[in-house]
Amino acid sequence: MATMDAPAPGPLPRARNRPLLNRRLAEFGTTIFAEMSALATATGSINLGQGFPDTDGPEEIREAAVRALRDGRGNQYPPGPGVPELRTAVAGHQSRFHGLTVDPDTEVLITAGATEAIAAALLALVEPGDEVIALEPYYDSYAACIAMAGGRRVPVTLHPRDGAYHLDLDELRDAVTDRTRLILLNTPHNPTGTVLTRQELAAVAELAVERDLLVVTDEVYEHLVFEGEHLPIAGFPGMRERTLTIGSAGKTFAFTGWKVGWATGTPELVAAVRSAKQFLTYVSAGPFQYAVAEALRLPTEYFDELRDELRAKRDLLSAGLADAGFTVYRPAGTYFVTTDIRPLGESDGFAFCRALPERCGVVAIPNAVFYDHREQGTPFVRFAFSKRKAVLDEAVTRLKRLTL
Numbered sequence: 001m002a003t004m005d006a007p008a009p010g011p012l013p014r015a016r017n018r019p020l021l022n023r024r025l026a027e028f029g030t031t032i033f034a035e036m037s038a039l040a041t042a043t044g045s046i047n048l049g050q051g052f053p054d055t056d057g058p059e060e061i062r063e064a065a066v067r068a069l070r071d072g073r074g075n076q077y078p079p080g081p082g083v084p085e086l087r088t089a090v091a092g093h094q095s096r097f098h099g100l101t102v103d104p105d106t107e108v109l110i111t112a113g114a115t116e117a118i119a120a121a122l123l124a125l126v127e128p129g130d131e132v133i134a135l136e137p138y139y140d141s142y143a144a145c146i147a148m149a150g151g152r153r154v155p156v157t158l159h160p161r162d163g164a165y166h167l168d169l170d171e172l173r174d175a176v177t178d179r180t181r182l183i184l185l186n187t188p189h190n191p192t193g194t195v196l197t198r199q200e201l202a203a204v205a206e207l208a209v210e211r212d213l214l215v216v217t218d219e220v221y222e223h224l225v226f227e228g229e230h231l232p233i234a235g236f237p238g239m240r241e242r243t244l245t246i247g248s249a250g251k252t253f254a255f256t257g258w259k260v261g262w263a264t265g266t267p268e269l270v271a272a273v274r275s276a277k278q279f280l281t282y283v284s285a286g287p288f289q290y291a292v293a294e295a296l297r298l299p300t301e302y303f304d305e306l307r308d309e310l311r312a313k314r315d316l317l318s319a320g321l322a323d324a325g326f327t328v329y330r331p332a333g334t335y336f337v338t339t340d341i342r343p344l345g346e347s348d349g350f351a352f353c354r355a356l357p358e359r360c361g362v363v364a365i366p367n368a369v370f371y372d373h374r375e376q377g378t379p380f381v382r383f384a385f386s387k388r389k390a391v392l393d394e395a396v397t398r399l400k401r402l403t404l
């Protein structure tokens, strides 16, 4: 650290005629989440903007973390690929829930949340100028990480139709060029709640094989599927050798602050991603890794209950939003429900979300922030339902003011 030699605060001479934030990141200066969360605090609103649970995960898993801390497991740098107990548990989970066989020693990498796995994957696999296809609207870190890797993002837009969002396979096919390096997939999909079907995944897989593309697939909501089923694309013909699958303990166990995630794939893919990961965090979350290993072995009832509870919350908030006059796109999975505000006589999601705390004490996120083609997302607004029932009840009551 060179902090001792740091110049006194103030503009550096060389920085005078240049913005501090470099060109790659200029468009990602601040996130809407910061603005909306600040607005929630300032107005005492219910924050249905950011997608984190407002209750912590299982007591016994918290206790497992405490035990690990006390017993001195993970208090010092854990092994680069992650502690063996957790790598074994991740492999066991992939086999138990998805019938996928992965070698815990060579095909699993533990990361600082799914966020780091995504960043490391893109930094490792993308050459400057490579095109990366991502389903739009997309999770905000994708665009920033593609930019950090020097890649070009190529959005393929999911379209709202018949109460849900759909992937147009022809549009996906047309988006592939000779410069396409990988498809960044996300199912169950944030923010739309779409869960890709077996037919859709088979078509994506066929395309990836035909055009020799890698697939990086973000499956952090794998256990939060209310309709249909979650199918990892890694299980489709020809995909094992070209797919990096990303998971996380954050959403599945309601420990988003622990930042324990993982990537699974062939030894070659995992080694490549590890090369980038080792210079991002090197390692993280030592004691929590042991606790998550226990969490992944929880009985099936835990996962069923989690899903059933979230489904009830989805239904509660969706019904409340419909009563308040929104058009509701009922999600098949995830923490989020997308709505159309046009039936309320509104057209601009940004303006609507900025006014909503004053109007009725609720915070939501304008979907336009998840788009390159912002106009496609303008009239849509996302609400999170990963909150206690009493909080959702109160939010629904408050939203009724919109009908007055």
Ligand SMILES: *Cc1c(COP(=O)(O)O)cnc(C)c1O
Binding pocket: 051, 112, 113, 114, 115, 116, 139, 186, 190, 218, 220, 247, 248, 249, 250, 251, 256, 259, 260, 261
């Ligand atoms: C929450 C979320 C993540 C981040 O997961 P962490 O494990 O907290 O880093 C990644 N992808 C999607 C789609 C998410 O919603």
